[in-house]
Amino acid sequence: MLFTPLALGSCTVENRVWLPAMVTWLSNPAGEVTDEVEARYVRYARGRPGMIVLEAMGIRDIASGPLLRISHDRYLPGLSRLVAGMRAAGGPDVRVIPQIIDFLKIARRDPVRSLARLEGRYPGCSAWDESTLQATLTPREWRDYAFGYRQQVEDLDLDEILALPTSFAAAAVRARLAGFDGVELHFAHAYTMASFLSATNARTDAYGGSLENRLRLPLEVIRAVRAAAGRDFCLGLRMLGSDDVPGGTTVDEASQIAVAFARSGADFISVSRGGRFEDAARPPIGAAAYPYTGPSGLLCMPTRDAPPGANLPLPRAIRAAVRQAGFTTPIVGAGRINTVDVAEAALLAGDLDLVGMARGLLADPDWTLKARGALAEPIRHCKYTNACEALDRAHKPVRCQLWWKSGHHAP
Ligand SMILES: Cc1cc2nc3c(=O)[nH]c(=O)nc-3n(C[C@H](O)[C@H](O)[C@H](O)COP(=O)(O)O)c2cc1C
Incomplete structure (x- = not known):
């Protein structure tokens, strides 16, 4: 099944290998596409996974360090160049979408x-x-x-909330103008939208408390993006199958959330887990809290101590709920999958429709070509030591430790 195509709304992927978003820290303080960013993603495109989701890009035009941004038209030339380079390297079948994100304010511990x-x-x-x-x-x-100070959804005033659907929609229109095949709305982990969805959202107005209220803003964002970017533009989202923090959303509620997203016309639902601030470790003085330092962070990026396919129960439950509600929305899962056997078995079992492999494709961007026999060398399998995650945590360019060991320095 890995090499059968699948339609995600108007966009068809040629195979089921999915590169989930992975921050590279290769942008610059202005949030632009640098030569290093372009080289990284062109390298992924050459390996021909069905879908490449570009790392989270900010939708608000605020300084956010070397994280990519899609918050203004001045980013269009760089983003267009990036997409064109990827299409030239990966051929007509390569599908490319950016993950678009809003995050709340956070300060260093002082x-x-x-x-x-x-x-x-x-x-x-x-x-x-x-x-x-x-x-x-x-x-x-x-x-x-x-x-260190951290803004919460409870701190936002109504004007700030009402501006979000417009900001997401404007970013999606830019993604379309730059030549992307669609967008993935970042509704997962520690960030604004996941925090609205979370059972921990204690707002007392129409945007918090009951599940219906917590879904209000995410559904408004989906509607605004769809209206602005068009029916023929792939519109999906990444959400949490479980918050994995006390008082957070569990898989049962996440299944109801996913059904609401399927009903709203999402073209795919990508399921992640954890990665929340609530259980993050105390940062050193001068550093900001990092949402992947606690138990929920470990569940988000399971290490070699976890079994292969560790997080599959979440997409499995969510897919079953979405199918039971009568929707065929494709479901993406991820978490320590990097062998053909585990990927194929998960597809056959109906745990997911698309196999997310973040660290697996970082370790070997040619994973897809090798798995289908188009390249003779063996797959370079990720060891799940989380050396890449440590670089992310330190805000250093993300690389794989295996590149050096194998003599491969690129991308
Ligand atoms: C260095 C690094 C950066 C990541 N950045 C993002 C991101 O920008 N957005 C996101 O949704 N997930 C991000 N993730 C999570 C991955 O997309 C993925 O869900 C997780 O690594 C589990 O999948 P895997 O076992 O295939 O690596 C990141 C993971 C790593 C290791």
Whole structure:
């Protein structure tokens, strides 16, 4: 089944190998496509997976370090060049979509500044020890002191919420103008949209609390993107099959969420898990919290200690719920899949329709060609040590440790 085509709305993938989004840290502080970004994705295109999802790109025109952005028309020339380069390298069958993201504000941990701010409310607190601070401050004040300030969906005012569908739609229109085949809305992990969807969303207005309310903004975003980008533009999303934090969304609720997305006309649903801030480790002073440092982060990017196909129960349950509701929406799953046997078995069992392989394709961009016998060399299998994730955490260019060991320095 790996090498059978599948239609995702108006866009057909030639095979079921799916490269999920993976931040590269190869952009520049302006968020532009650099030569290094282009080289990385052209290399992936040469290996001919069915779909390449480009790393998360910001939809709001705000400084966000060397993360790609699609937040203004000035990004169009670079993005167009990138797509053209990938099509030239991968041929007419290569399908390319960007993952588009909104994220909330986050600050580096700065205890001195945090305490100076708290002095007004708690005179003398700068001299307190941490156990006194923890016992006296509100949970939110403690968290902002101990981990660094982090904006939550509960902090957003209505104007900020109402602007989001328009920002997503404008980014999708830019994606279309740049020549992409569609967009993937980032509704997963620690970021704005997943936090609206999460059972932890404690807003008391129409955008929080009940599942219906938590779905409101994501459904508004889907409608706005569809209206702006058109029916013939592939529109899918990545969501959490489970938050994996206390009080978070579980797979049963995620299945209902997925059915609502299928009903809204999503062309695919990509299922991830975890990667939340709620259980992230305390960052060192001067660093910002990173959502993949806790137990939910480990579930998101399972290491070699986890079994192959570790996260398959989530797409399996979600796909079953979506099919039971009468929808044929293709489901993508990922998590420690990097052998033909595991991929093929998951497809045959109906766990998923498209096989996500992030670290597997980073380790060997030619995985697809080798799996179908178009290249003679053996597949270079990811060892799941998470060396790439450590680079991501340190905001360093993401590479695979196996490239050097095998003498392959590219891409
Ligand atoms: C370095 C790195 C960067 C990642 N960046 C993103 C991202 O931008 N968006 C996203 O949805 N997932 C991101 N992920 C998660 C992967 O897409 C994928 O879900 C996860 O690695 C599990 O799949 P795998 O076992 O095939 O690697 C990233 C993972 C890694 C290792």
